[in-house]
Amino acid sequence: MNKKIILIIGGPGSGKTTLIDELTRQGYICYPEISREVTKQAQEKGITNLFLTEPLLFSQLLLEGRVKQHINAIKENTDIVFIDRGIPDVLAYMHYKGDSYPESFDLACKNHVYHQIFLLPPWETIYESDEQRYENFEEAQEIHKHLVETYRKYGYDLIEVPRDTVDNRVKFILERV
Template sequence: MNNKIVVIIGGPGSGKSTIIEYLTQKGYSCYPEISRQVTLEAREQGIDQLFLEQPLLFSELLLKGRINQYQAAKHEDSKFVFIDRGIPDVIAYMDLIGDSYPEMFTNACDEHRYDHIFLLPPWEEIYVSDSERYESYEQAVQIHEHLTKTYSGFGYNLIEVPKDTVEARVDFILSHLEK
């Protein structure tokens, strides 16, 4: 399939999942964030915070899941496929915590290239923490900075989505894609 894979990135609580849910409701092919699923599966196995307790294992599971999403997206029969977070997110988080990681992480970023990256800025007014999102707003800002640096470092042109209603944000994204 000759579709375009579009990734929505940003720190926690910036509205990514809300945009993906809205695009899904509008009939677009979308893939949700998988870190919550990985976290919940670890809890079922007795690991309360896998990211904090075993960050490399958590990152390896995310990498595998995001590569699977990428490969599945390539086979979608849609003009655009939207994904909540991409493969370079894994590296951004590992860099944030100062963890080292095997070369397979950077190789995966080089081998699986996305067509468009839309960046959602930190937005304190909509930020909410919950049982899977343990970061403070200040940490969300730091994550945003690492995401920007990481994706830019892999040569991506980041398109910042303005803070607005979900409908206006989706319209902004779709209008950029139709150019």
Template sequence: MKKYTSMRDLIMSTNKKIVITGGPGTGKTSIIDFLKENGHQCLLEISRQVTLEAQAQGIEQLFLTDPLLFSNKLLEGRINQHKESEILSGTIFFDRGIPDVVAYMDYAGDNYPSYFKEACLNYRYHQIFLLPPWEAIYTSDNERYENFEQATEIYHHLKKTYLDSGYELLEVPQGSISERANFVLNNLR
């Protein structure tokens, strides 16, 4: 059994799961990439992978064509990420968390099985950083179908879902990628 010399050593040795979330185009992935480039453990967003796999099969937007199938794939992938993170020590940053799946389903107005919300309660994170809409940096691309107004609406669903799941949220202010990443790092509990 490992002995700790102080409470700080004990706290610093534990596995901490930190989610960086927000609506589309708010800079989440840029912050995650910055953290990863600077030696931090990061688990990347999987929705682009699911979208690209569907596009390879001729389905342009799986989320629009079959939202439940898309969301089930995301939920499964995010649960797997959560489980995989258990073998890591230290702080692990997630580009989106399990509650994001519920928020997007609520945004779409689609029904989903109860195990979606149960997963939000069964697989917990230590801290959530929320990026608010920021029109100046918003861009659209092949995997992002939302316009800025829709991205803003998704942000509100994300905020509600995380709060409903019992999390406190810390909003990341606007700034350069390094300033935003440092805000996250400086506000870890």
């Protein structure tokens, strides 16, 4: 089996979760974004925004979760696994905030490699805020720039997914896998 671990990345509100949900509906193995769960758990403990109050702890929790997703994806009994965001996302967000991080973050990016990266561009028409997404659209655009820079730093070619219907975006991805 020639397994492909494929990421769908992009700034907040670019449609990643919607695509992952559709791919799941079509029978593909997909791993969801874990930052919402980390944020929700912190909120349940009374921490309104862990990323802003303790960015290194938040990022460490994300890093651990994404490494675990990568390891689990390798073990899946299927040719393709889609993941909503990857390990380099953690570093991109740290760059966005201007925060430093331990060398272990960089090593995690080098030691856990993905096969293809599909990038969703910022799309104001579909952007929505909610309880776990605190960024406004302008901040989402800035995060997008950091994602592109970070993934390119690790040698990834990014395949930009056009703004289109969910069905057409999924078709675009599946034609290139």
